Amino acid sequence: MDIGKKLKQVRKARGLSQRELAARAGLTNGTISLIEQNKTSPSVASLKSLLDAIPMSIAEFFTTIEESGSAKYFYRADEFTEIAPLGDAGGVSLRQLGNAMTHTLQLLDETYPKGADTGPELLCHAGEEAGIVISGQIEITVENQVRVLGPGEGYLFDSRLPHRFRNPGDVPCKVISACTPPTF
Amino acid sequence: MDIGKKLKQVRKARGLSQRELAARAGLTNGTISLIEQNKTSPSVASLKSLLDAIPMSIAEFFTTIEESGSAKYFYRADEFTEIAPLGDAGGVSLRQLGNAMTHTLQLLDETYPKGADTGPELLCHAGEEAGIVISGQIEITVENQVRVLGPGEGYLFDSRLPHRFRNPGDVPCKVISACTPPTF
DNA sequence: AACATGTGATCAGGATTTTAAACGCCATTT
DNA sequence: AAATGGCGTTTAAAATCCTGATCACATGTT
Numbered sequence: 001m002d003i004g005k006k007l008k009q010v011r012k013a014r015g016l017s018q019r020e021l022a023a024r025a026g027l028t029n030g031t032i033s034l035i036e037q038n039k040t041s042p043s044v045a046s047l048k049s050l051l052d053a054i055p056m057s058i059a060e061f062f063t064t065i066e067e068s069g070s071a072k073y074f075y076r077a078d079e080f081t082e083i084a085p086l087g088d089a090g091g092v093s094l095r096q097l098g099n100a101m102t103h104t105l106q107l108l109d110e111t112y113p114k115g116a117d118t119g120p121e122l123l124c125h126a127g128e129e130a131g132i133v134i135s136g137q138i139e140i141t142v143e144n145q146v147r148v149l150g151p152g153e154g155y156l157f158d159s160r161l162p163h164r165f166r167n168p169g170d171v172p173c174k175v176i177s178a179c180t181p182p183t184f
Numbered sequence: 185m186d187i188g189k190k191l192k193q194v195r196k197a198r199g200l201s202q203r204e205l206a207a208r209a210g211l212t213n214g215t216i217s218l219i220e221q222n223k224t225s226p227s228v229a230s231l232k233s234l235l236d237a238i239p240m241s242i243a244e245f246f247t248t249i250e251e252s253g254s255a256k257y258f259y260r261a262d263e264f265t266e267i268a269p270l271g272d273a274g275g276v277s278l279r280q281l282g283n284a285m286t287h288t289l290q291l292l293d294e295t296y297p298k299g300a301d302t303g304p305e306l307l308c309h310a311g312e313e314a315g316i317v318i319s320g321q322i323e324i325t326v327e328n329q330v331r332v333l334g335p336g337e338g339y340l341f342d343s344r345l346p347h348r349f350r351n352p353g354d355v356p357c358k359v360i361s362a363c364t365p366p367t368f
Numbered sequence: 369a370a371c372a373t374g375t376g377a378t379c380a381g382g383a384t385t386t387t388a389a390a391c392g393c394c395a396t397t398t
Numbered sequence: 399a400a401a402t403g404g405c406g407t408t409t410a411a412a413a414t415c416c417t418g419a420t421c422a423c424a425t426g427t428t
Contacts, residue, residue: 001232109316152293211386214407371426373426373427383414
């Protein structure tokens with residue numbers, strides 16, 4: 001976990017000196033020097049100040065820092081991260097594999113409880129999306145087409161088309177889906 | 185940037201008390217209390233210790249904190265088209281949703297019979313791929329990492345890395361996977 | 369050559385985090 | 399009801415981070 005090396009790297013990439021960055025971040029050059037030599041572990045507050053001045057998000061900083069170690073390819077079931085759907089959609093669960101920020105492909109484990117609905121305000125975002133129903137039933141509206149899909153059935157369309165998901169059945173519906181690029 | 189709230193959230197999600205987490209992380213309960221109340225900004229070293237004990241990567245922690253006419257969209261189960269894997273891989277079944285040629289996203293319903301193996305001639309092609317195991321077990325090799333995944337577990341990696349799939353179990357393994365761009 | 373300016377590194381001291389122990393609260397047990 | 403044990407919070411002291419000044423070195427200017 002070589003924070004110093006990474007900080008130096010992003011600072012240099014911006015063509016900033018320790019003093020310049022320090023001034024922008026409201027810290028001192030000495031602090032940056034110590035951090036870059038890993039002689040101190042900065043507080044999150046300090047690191048955030050520095051990255052705000054770069055600028056770079058803390059998440060991006062750490063995703064690229066952790067990649068330089070042993071890359072992460074595999075995920076336990078509990079490592080899927082729950083993400084929030086756009087607007088509350090009646091208890092829909094969207095569990096995303098990994099950290100989509102750093103990838104062009106997003107895989108989701110979706111669960112639509114009985115009656116769940118992404119709402120009539122049809123969604124719109126760039127990319128393509130596809131999925132397959134594992135269990136239960138899901139009613140999907142794309143553009144002017146509506147269809148109810150059951151286990152083993154799938155969908156594939158351009159995400160820019162207005163679309164909507166709704167569970168018309170009495171049991172939860174589970175869907176594995178993929179999007180490209182990530183949209184949330 | 186409410187680190188305290190987020191830390192409390194992930195700690196609770198794991199069902200850990202401040203003391204339990206402190207013990208695992210090599211810190212004290214008081215520290216965690218102060219952090220969760222945002223009365224101090226933890227050093228990155230401390231935060232990493234805490235997240236290692238959760239466990240959760242720092243990157244993941246911060247990504248979730250910062251807050252037609254007759255187009256074909258739907259597919260019956262029998263409309264998935266069987267495609268051939270590169271070389272015979274011991275009876276692997278790859279069933280593709282739709283005609284990937286016209287899309288940037290490819291969704292596959294894969295079945296690996298007992299003993300199936302994509303072979304030691306590790307695959308290499310452009311794009312990213314991800315998947316989730318529905319049933320059975322699959323051993324996946326990516327670069328120099330090997331891992332056996334079971335139901336609910338997933339993978340996500342750059343397809344240019346050499347990789348290999350093998351079913352080491354006694355029952356068929358079913359995987360839903362996505363690739364971008366299509367590679368077969 | 370002497371000077372000015374820029375770089376990153378170092379050091380004592382002040383500021384902040386972290387510890388270790390005590391505190392108050394609530395629930396369960398004796 | 400008193401005692402026990404778990405919870406999160408608080409507090410003084412120890413450990414660590416951060417500052418402000420200084421140092422050594424490099425580069426370019428007069």
